[in-house]
Amino acid sequence: MGAAAAALAAPLLLAAADLAVPPRSELNRPWPFFTAEEPDEPPVRAPADALKSFAMPPGYAVELVATEPLVQDPILMEFDGEGRLWVMELPGWAHNLSMENSLEPVNRLVVLDDSDNDGVFDKRTVFADKLVLPRAFKILAGGCALIGEPPTLWKACDTDGDLKADTREKVADGFARLGVLEHGANGLFWGMDNLLVVSEHEWNVAYRAGQFVTVPGLRRGQWGVTQDDAGRIYRNVNTDPLFVDYVSPDYFARNPDLVRTRGLYENLVDQEKTNIWPAHPTFGLNRGYRREVFRADGTASYYGGVSSPLIYRGTRLPADVQGMAFVADGATNIVHLLRLKDDGQGRMAAEDYYARGEFLASTDVRFRPTALAGGPDGTIYIADMYRGVSQDGPLQTDYLRDYINKRGLARGTGHGRIYRVVHVGANGAAARMPRDARPQMSRDTTASLVAHLAHPNGWWRDTAQQLLVQRADPRSRPLLERLVRDRKTDWRTRLHALWTLNGIGGMQPALALIAMADTRPELRAAGLRLAEPWLATGDRKMSKAALALAVDANWQVRVQLAASLGALPAEQRTAPMIALLNAQGDDPVLVDAALSGLKGGEMAVLTALAGQAGAPREALAMLSGALAKRRDAAIGQLVAMAGDAGQPALVRNALLDGLALGLAGGVQAGGNAVAGGRAGGNIPGVTRQRGGGSRFELASEPRGLAVLADGKDALAEPARKLLALVTWPGRPAPPALPPRSAGEEALFRRGQSIYVEQCSGCHQLQGQGQATVAPPLAGSKRVAANGDVPVRILTNGLEGKIGLMPPLGSAMSDEEVAAVLTYVRQSWGNTATPLPPAAVKEWRLAFAHRTTPWSEKDIDAPQR
Known part of the structure; x- marks a missing residue:
């Protein structure tokens, strides 16, 4: 294994002299680029002319590798283990001049192939057609694919080797609602922990014993999912480009009483500091009438509809963009690059990579990047739906509909382009780029697939892991165990080996212990997750090793421990939870991760923490919030504590805030307000209709709380807020009209x-x-x-x-x-x-x- 892994550390290349040069955008044109020209009716450009519309940083270009009629209306894409590109086509989206979505079965999943290996796709096979508004797909082993066609998740298979699906079986119902596109389920991204993440949905998909099953999740994200080398999941929402999951969603799904889920879907980009730089005026946005938030040249300074995040883990672009985040913003005709940073503790942040200018900006209003994908050749591919419209009719503002109609932008459908990003150097001297050799993974031996886990290109590692898990070959186990135990092997390879073993049912307690003792925090955090089956049995050796990580130097490891403590038997959970929260209970991410596994034990932990000097406010607030959301019988006791003048002010304040939050239902996830009103649907200054939920009835009037609410100190306002959410025998009904400010x-x-x-x-x-x-x-x-x-x-x-x-x-x-x-x-x-x-x-x-x-x-x- 060592020799094979070492050999693959330098991937096989196709000789540059043997490669043709596909049509390419102009190198080193002025950048950042801008034109003030706005045609009254922007034309449909031929592919060669569309290439002339692109501006990129010095040394970068895009190559045209597929165009209509080979590909039409592409919205999603993914490479299979043979290097073929699977593309979801959606001609039924905004298909007529009214920009309505067709409910006819006119959409397809197609497979593009480069049969002569010249770097340009030349063959098209329709794998599955007659689909109604599909939203997602995932390539599987054995000529199969999962297809999300609302309201059904299908497994479609080609059984005779012609790349055309001839069987279809239902995996699950409830995969989004038919007709809801922008906010429908999508993703099906196979993460490193073998969970298939579904964005915009309440469940995810797991692969267990050869079957795909749904597992509870929480609705997060909007369009697209990606991961980094550590297996952290990243998503986006319409007005914000990048969110990360520090904690897996299955932890939060186990406790519906949580009032907050910090650590799941954490925003990484500061709205006040990020800017985009389109190459032309971009008033064709849903909120394009907000002219005061556009620049003087007519360009939007904020994303109009960001999607498809991609953490670049390839090998053919410069080292300085490896590990960085790319996002598409089809509404403003750009691909944006973000600098992703780790503080050394596992806390992530992102900022604009370029102070001014875009990684890719087009002057063609019809350039609509819908998906980004890493490829087996180590670079990035961009799917361009090539439409004049980026928002379908049902969700258009009246302003945008008028803008589109006046410019004839609803005409000219049925196009589509796929581009490959290349870097040939600032001087542009190199005409050809070497590419990684084409994979043949379906024919690879199990040993070869295991060896691919050492490949420097993340696409190869991910694909090899997925195939190994589905193949479930017992012969892979000793090879994978050897990788885990060999500390000289790259940490990324060992991490994949751990999760692959877990995916085939080969995880052993000794391997979890090895991971928890590793020098890399990514391995220690994974070891904690993988140790949970043994933690659940009360295994003392495993519990001791896990609890030792409470003082780990790495924040991500400590957060994972907080989540994993919930796997312990209930009677063994309380004491370590109190100790952890007493020491670190003002960290909101750690607190919510811990509380996810504490359902039913909140009061004991809260009482213990409240009785200690310097009690952690954050933990107390969230504990009381969970009890209030559950409408637990302990609410009366907590209200009395909050009104007790003998309690420390910090404890009283935490209880007041937590109880009010829980009785109001908790923090609402999502939202699309943007700083300065630059984008998004929320109207600055407009609140939701007030009134609503029923008050919690106490056994008697909370006199201490009432006295507090009548006061003038810092506790008076939170006391009044809580008082408005409770009632008691004899209290008058609230007025129909809330008081005006x-x-x-x-x-x-x-x-x-x-x-x-x-x-x-x-x-x-x-x-x-x-x-x-x-x-x-x-x-x-x-x-x-x-x-x-x-x-x-x-x-x-x-x-x-x-x-x-x-x-x-x-x-x-x-x-x-x-x-x-x-x-x-x-x-x-x-x-x-x-x-x-x-x-x-x-x-x-x-x-x-x-x-x-x-x-x-x-x-x-x-x-x-």
């Missing part, structure tokens, strides 16, 4: 004056309306609807059954519109939320392109 009250009073002066003549003083003049506002569904509806009616007008409601608000300021609508929405029994001026400004801009009043049909249709 001082600012809201000022708006209300001003709005009353405006209403009496300008609106009451038609709608009457009590909002009762007049049969042939104006509809009633009291009890009106449109008044109480999402805030954009009344703003649009008031500022654009409404043509209704009674007649025309004129656009009176067009002559009002944002503050005046906000004031009168706040008054109307909170008078005569109406209980809708107030509207801040910022919301009025937003919706006025969003529909500024309209020159005619709304129809009743249009005003009642959902808007983005």
